[in-house]
Amino acid sequence: GDSVTQMEGPVTLSEEAFLTINCTYTATGYPSLFWYVQYPGEGLQLLLKATKADDKGSNKGFEATYRKETTSFHLEKGSVQVSDSAVYFCALTQTGANNLFFGTGTRLTVIP
Amino acid sequence: DVKVTQSSRYLVKRTGEKVFLECVQDMDHENMFWYRQDPGLGLRLIYFSYDVKMKEKGDIPEGYSVSREKKERFSLILESASTNQTSMYLCASIFGLRNTEAFFGQGTRLTVV
Numbered sequence A: 001g002d003s004v005t006q007m008e009g010p011v012t013l014s015e016e017a018f019l020t021i022n023c024t025y026t027a028t029g030y031p032s033l034f035w036y037v038q039y040p041g042e043g044l045q046l047l048l049k050a051t052k053a054d055d056k057g058s059n060k061g062f063e064a065t066y067r068k069e070t071t072s073f074h075l076e077k078g079s080v081q082v083s084d085s086a087v088y089f090c091a092l093t094q095t096g097a098n099n100l101f102f103g104t105g106t107r108l109t110v111i112p
Numbered sequence B: 001d002v003k004v005t006q007s008s009r010y011l012v013k014r015t016g017e018k019v020f021l022e023c024v025q026d027m028d029h030e031n032m033f034w035y036r037q038d039p040g041l042g043l044r045l046i047y048f049s050y051d052v053k054m055k056e057k058g059d060i061p062e063g064y065s066v067s068r069e070k071k072e073r074f075s076l077i078l079e080s081a082s083t084n085q086t087s088m089y090l091c092a093s094i095f096g097l098r099n100t101e102a103f104f105g106q107g108t109r110l111t112v113v
Helices: none
Strands: A003-006 A011-014 A019-021 A023-026 A032-038 A045-050 A056-059 A062-065 A075-077 A086-093 A100-102 A106-111 B004-006 B010-013 B019-025 B031-038 B042-051 B054-057 B064-070 B073-078 B087-094 B108-112
Touching: A003 A086, A003 A100, A011 A019, A019 A106, A023 A032, A023 A086, A032 A056, A032 A062, A045 A062, B004 B087, B010 B019, B019 B031, B019 B087, B019 B108, B031 B064, B031 B073, B042 B064, B042 B073, B054 B064, B073 B087
Parallel strands: A011 A106, B010 B108
Antiparallel strands: A003 A023, A019 A075, A032 A045, A032 A086, A045 A056, A056 A062, A062 A075, A086 A100, A086 A106, B004 B019, B019 B073, B031 B042, B031 B087, B042 B054, B064 B073, B087 B108
């Protein structure tokens, strides 16, 4: 079945450091790929998405490229801020029922 | 601009009580989901529904049931609350197409004492 495997955390970085959070997926067909972010005490919200191979999603300085050849969708940011501290979830969707699959989440803490 | 609303942010219930968690979405989505989130375990799917009165078990349905009488509302029911059901509960909805995003409620932190 479809699944998402995400780099385990927690990750602790200093402000202005480079961030990578790895995500790989297993899926039939042509899924869409997403990164969601969860700030403390909140639900998840969409950070970025890519709907086909080689697409790059970007938002708030974060980027991820849909790599079909490596079945990956790694999240990157060149310079993290304290306000980026949150839990990040990689996800995929397929057409049809029960079409939403999440990774286990990676907690990021950015220290000043 | 609220799209998915969960009825409570925080709940405290006693062991053995019947607990109802409500979720309402205003986007006419077919698919709705209930997850629980625990430290180190990520999101675990309890139940999902792909249409009115239709439901499917997720990964951890034991001790829970659901109801979807109207398209916009998906209720999670704890038949007899236990302390191991203390958790954050998240509701989500999504349109049926693969390239659309899921929308989440703000979560309900349930404590069973």
